[in-house]
Amino acid sequence: MRPEGASPPAISLLHDARHGYGSGMMQNPPFDTLRFPFPQPPAPAGPIEIAPGILWLRMPLPFRLNHINIFLIEDGDGWAVLDTGIANDATREIWEALAAGPLAGRRLTRLIVTHYHPDHIGLAGWLAERFGVPLLTTQNTYLQCLTISLSPGALEAPVYRDFYIRRGLKPELTAAVSTLGHAYLKMVTPLPPIFERIADGDRLNIGERSFEVITGEGHAPELAMLYCAKDKLFLAGDQVMEKISPNVSVWAVDPHGDPLGLYLRSLKELKTRVANDVLVLASHHRPFYGLHERIDELAAHHVLRCDAIREAARTPKTAAELLPVVFHKPLDPHETSFAFSEVLAHVNYMLREGTLAWAGPQNGIERVIAVGPAGLQRHINSPERAGGNF
Ligand SMILES: [Zn+2]
Ligand SMILES: [Zn+2]
Numbered sequence: 445m446r447p448e449g450a451s452p453p454a455i456s457l458l459h460d461a462r463h464g465y466g467s468g469m470m471q472n473p474p475f476d477t478l479r480f481p482f483p484q485p486p487a488p489a490g491p492i493e494i495a496p497g498i499l500w501l502r503m504p505l506p507f508r509l510n511h512i513n514i515f516l517i518e519d520g521d522g523w524a525v526l527d528t529g530i531a532n533d534a535t536r537e538i539w540e541a542l543a544a545g546p547l548a549g550r551r552l553t554r555l556i557v558t559h560y561h562p563d564h565i566g567l568a569g570w571l572a573e574r575f576g577v578p579l580l581t582t583q584n585t586y587l588q589c590l591t592i593s594l595s596p597g598a599l600e601a602p603v604y605r606d607f608y609i610r611r612g613l614k615p616e617l618t619a620a621v622s623t624l625g626h627a628y629l630k631m632v633t634p635l636p637p638i639f640e641r642i643a644d645g646d647r648l649n650i651g652e653r654s655f656e657v658i659t660g661e662g663h664a665p666e667l668a669m670l671y672c673a674k675d676k677l678f679l680a681g682d683q684v685m686e687k688i689s690p691n692v693s694v695w696a697v698d699p700h701g702d703p704l705g706l707y708l709r710s711l712k713e714l715k716t717r718v719a720n721d722v723l724v725l726a727s728h729h730r731p732f733y734g735l736h737e738r739i740d741e742l743a744a745h746h747v748l749r750c751d752a753i754r755e756a757a758r759t760p761k762t763a764a765e766l767l768p769v770v771f772h773k774p775l776d777p778h779e780t781s782f783a784f785s786e787v788l789a790h791v792n793y794m795l796r797e798g799t800l801a802w803a804g805p806q807n808g809i810e811r812v813i814a815v816g817p818a819g820l821q822r823h824i825n826s827p828e829r830a831g832g833n834f
Contacts, residue, residue: 478686478734481723485730489541491516494731495677495723497651503529503538505563509688512563513727515679518651522551525577526670526679527558527727528567531633535567543575556642557581558681558727559664560588562631569633579639580648582659584666586639589632596625604696610810612762613784621696621781642668655679658717662707663690671718678722683710684738685726689745693785694792704746704793711739746790750799753790760803760811763788 482500486492491499497518502511512530516523529535543552552575557565565585572579579586592599600623608618642648646657648670655670660683670679682690692703720736732738749770756769764784767775771783791812794800803813 477737478732480686480730480732482731485511485513488538489545491542491546494725495675497653498677498725499523500725500731501542503535503563505530506532509728511728513725513729515725516547517653519553520651522553523547524553524650525555525571527564527681528555528571530563530631531566531570532631536570539567539571539574551575552577554578554580554640556648556668556670557585558669558679559667560585560592561664561682562628564681564727565589565635566632569635572636579636580642581639582643582666582668583641585664585668586635586641588665589635592625592628593632593634596629599623599625599696607696607699608784610805610808611784611788612764612809612811613781614764617777617780617784620777621785624781653677656717658714660707660710660714662692662703662705662710669714671722673719676719676722678718678724678735680724680726680735682727684714684724684735684742686724686729686732686738688728689742691782691786692746692789693782694788695785700792702789702792702796704789705796708743708746711743715739749790750794753787753794754799754814757800757812757814760813762809762811763791765811766791 482492482494486501488502488504491501494500499516501514501516503514505511512527514529515526517526518524529538552571555568555571555577557568557579558581559565565581568579568581571577605618608621609615613621642657644657644659644666648655648657653672653675655672658669658671660667660669660681663682667681667683669681669683671677690707692707694701694703715736718735721733722735723731723733724735724738725731752769753766756766766787767780767783770787770790775783791800795802795812799815800812801815803811805811
């Protein structure tokens with residue numbers, strides 16, 4: 445059950461939106477507009493108080509993205525915990541050290557999980573049992589995790605394999621995608637048999653504070669965020685982070701899905717629901733100010749990718765052939781499977797908006813082609829699409 449040395453957590457692969465796997469063409473605008481009041485991250489068992497009654501701590505991850513932020517929210521005589529870290533001995537030891545050290549004398553009151561990715565939910569089952577706390581999360585988060593646990597083999601169904609092959613992925617890479625469910629299970633302890641559902645629009649009273657639950661889409665279904673307007677705090681999960689852009693992927697179970705469209709819609713909605721002067725407490729990298737600017741950057745990043753894909757698809761291309769257009773660095777099989785799924789997200793988005801069309805299958809392999817060169821290119825490059833509307 446030790447994930448060290450295993451593949452990275454597929455479903456939480458995140459890329460550096462600025463440097464990523466790509467080149468300058470894929471870079472986001474500079475982050476000069478963001479401010480970082482706490483530039484130094486905490487040591488694993490040394491939480492930092494970043495607002496009255498809000499502690500920031502970090503758990504290591506054995507991947508290129510080498511940490512996750514955990515936040516503790518004062519909750520009466522104890523602490524509510526937001527996210528858990530991955531299920532491995534190192535993370536368990538840090539939780540034990542916290543309980544015996546900095547948190548000694550204060551109980552954990554409840555565990556809130558933002559989404560089903562293993563770095564966020566991995567130790568939920570263990571923490572709930574070890575500290576006797578209830579799990580609060582969205583229904584989709586709970587069921588998504590449970591589904592993978594109950595039938596990981598289902599992901600290897602021939603129809604899923606064919607989906608990837610038809611879109612140009614080589615058979616050996618297809619196998620890597622198919623076995624992601626097994627990697628996931630190594631990083632997640634079995635969930636508690638019951639949970640408390642939280643949903644968009646709920647009010648969650650934690651200690652003296654009242655948080656609005658806002659759910660987002662695109663990176664993970666029904667990803668939960670917490671917003672305390674009064675204290676200008678926004679716990680954003682993986683939805684909006686500095687420096688990196690959350691992975692947005694099409695999976696074979698929902699082959700025509702549009703997670704990128706959902707993600708962009710979610711970003712737009714966040715701008716209307718969450719004020720720009722909040723301190724953004726994201727699950728990776730540093731807390732920051734500049735939520736709306738960062739949202740614009742993330743949206744513009746995806747527009748640039750769509751531009752690049754469209755340019756390359758002036759002649760018919762498979763999704764696999766579009767990979768180097770977006771990701772310029774050599775990728776290992778695991779990274780390739782994620783990069784591929786992210787390219788598919790852009791392809792499906794562009795098929796829906798009409799800037800790409802299917803070129804028709806050849807030898808069972810499907811290719812897309814750019815539609816309407818001049819006019820639609822202007823549409824993609826329009827200020828609105830570049831973020832002015834967000
Ligand atoms: Zn995630
Ligand atoms: Zn994450």
